Amino acid sequence: xxxxxxxxxxxxxxxxxxxxxxxxxxxxxxxxxxxxxxxxxxxxxxxxxxxxxxxxxxxxxxxxxxxxxxxxxxxxxxxxxxxxxxxxxxxxxxxxx
Numbered sequence: 001x002x003x004x005x006x007x008x009x010x011x012x013x014x015x016x017x018x019x020x021x022x023x024x025x026x027x028x029x030x031x032x033x034x035x036x037x038x039x040x041x042x043x044x045x046x047x048x049x050x051x052x053x054x055x056x057x058x059x060x061x062x063x064x065x066x067x068x069x070x071x072x073x074x075x076x077x078x079x080x081x082x083x084x085x086x087x088x089x090x091x092x093x094x095x096x097x
Contacts, residue, residue, distance in 0.1 A: 006055050007044070015060045016042075024059035025069065025081055039064035047074045 021030055023040070030042040045061035046053060049071055061069075069077045 005053055007053055007058065011055055012044070012060070015058075019060050023062040023065055025061050025065035025077060028062055030060060030062055037063070045069065 016030075022028060023030055024045065028040060031038060031040040032042065034041040039062060041063040042060050043063050043066045044053060044058045045066045046057050047059060048057055051057045065077075065081075072080070
C-alpha cells in the first residue's frame with residue numbers, strides 16, 4: 001500500500017538551509033554534484049526507518065552516514081557519532097588510539 005509523499009524540492013532546499021548544507025549526523029559539508037558513491041553525496045535519511053519518507057521523518061545526510069546507520073535508531077546512531085567525535089578529540093590531543 002503506497003503512502004502520499006509530502007516531500008518536494010522546496011522542502012529539501014529548506015532542509016539544506018536549516019542544516020547549513022551539512023550532514024545531519026556528521027556535520028560534514030554535503031557535496032552537490034558528487035558522484036553516486038561519494039561519501040559526502042547528499043541523501044534523504046529517515047529518522048525512523050519503520051515510518052515512510054515524510055517531512056517530519058527525514059533529514060539530509062551524507063551517503064556515508066545514511067549507509068552506515070542502516071537500521072540503527074536515531075538515538076543509538078547519535079551515541080555512536082558522539083563516541084567517534086570523542087575518540088577523534090583524544091587522538092587530536094595526542095592521547096591513546
